[in-house]
Amino acid sequence: MVFGLDHLLSEQEAEKGEIDAIREWLNREGTCLLLAPHHDVGFTNDMQQRQMEYKHHGDELVPRQQRFGQYTRSLMKELEVPVLNQFGLRPAVIQGSNQIAPPIVNKDLDKLGLLNGVTTFNFHLHLPHYALTTEDTKSIHVLATQPIDLSRPHPFTAEGNREFNTCIWVPPNGYRGGDILLADSTIFTTLFGGTESLGHFWRNMAKLRVNV
Numbered sequence: 001m002v003f004g005l006d007h008l009l010s011e012q013e014a015e016k017g018e019i020d021a022i023r024e025w026l027n028r029e030g031t032c033l034l035l036a037p038h039h040d041v042g043f044t045n046d047m048q049q050r051q052m053e054y055k056h057h058g059d060e061l062v063p064r065q066q067r068f069g070q071y072t073r074s075l076m077k078e079l080e081v082p083v084l085n086q087f088g089l090r091p092a093v094i095q096g097s098n099q100i101a102p103p104i105v106n107k108d109l110d111k112l113g114l115l116n117g118v119t120t121f122n123f124h125l126h127l128p129h130y131a132l133t134t135e136d137t138k139s140i141h142v143l144a145t146q147p148i149d150l151s152r153p154h155p156f157t158a159e160g161n162r163e164f165n166t167c168i169w170v171p172p173n174g175y176r177g178g179d180i181l182l183a184d185s186t187i188f189t190t191l192f193g194g195t196e197s198l199g200h201f202w203r204n205m206a207k208l209r210v211n212v
Contacts, residue, residue: 003185004037004072004085012071019078023176026079031178032208035076036185037069039088039128049155056154057090057126081170082134083182087156088126089164092147099123103144103166110143112208114169114181117200121146121166122186129156129164130182143167179208 006012025031041057042050042065050064069085076083092101100123105115121144132140145163148154156164170180187198 001034001188002036002072002075003188004035004069005185006068006071008040008067008070010070012074014071014075014078019075022075023079026176026178026180029172029177030209032181032205033079033178034181034183034205035072035081036183036188037072037076037085037128037130038185039066039068039126040085041066041088041126043067043086052153052155053088056149056152057088058152059125062088062126079180081180081182082132082136082140083168084131084133085128086131087129087154087164089129089146089154089156090125090149090152091123091127092149093123101147103146104163105144106142109141109169111171112169112179112204114204114208115143115167115201116204118144118197118204120197121184122189122198124184124186127164127166127184127186130168131165132168139170139173141169141171143169181205 022033026033041062042053044050054064093099094101100120102119103121127146134140142165144167146166147163148157150157150162166184168182172178187201
């Protein structure tokens with residue numbers, strides 16, 4: 001598991017020895033690397049857009065620019081994982097409650113049953129969109145998307161987007177025997193709720209490829 005909570009300003013990069021060790025480990029069948037880069041709030045120099053993003057997530061503790069995940073990004077680049085963590089999006093909630101809206105699960109793509117019994121992820125005010133940087137949908141699969149709070153304007157929704165990618169699976173390929181998963185770091189804690197659903201998620205993680 002690799003958390004992506006380092007600030008871009010720290011300029012941390014995965015070293016060659018670390019990359020080689022992870023790559024060698026991933027060559028083994030049955031291994032799984034879970035990457036969890038966090039949000040990238042206010043990546044632009046446009047101050048009006050930064051203000052819009054700030055008003056969208058509504059967390060006064062997060063500044064108008066807070067960029068995470070340089071180390072994780074460097075690791076993804078070297079491992080050829082075509083994903084970029086973008087924005088800090090506020091998820092929609094169930095009407096009349098403070099409970100996060102359920103994710104939209106692509107069950108046909110979830111060949112490993114990773115999201116069996118998972119009806120919710122954690123509510124967090126600023127969650128990353130895991131943007132795909134490839135059009136090769138056979139090599140990478142978006143397992144779940146999360147509805148966005150559309151009552152709060154954001155550049156991402158202004159482009160017509162209503163959901164963001166929240167859980168991604170990169171299956172084994174010709175040179176890698178292990179799986180790679182991407183999900184935000186908030187799934188590692190019950191601080192934001194979703195306890196029962198998180199239990200299903202981690203049990204599914206623990207059983208990956210046991211019955212495949």
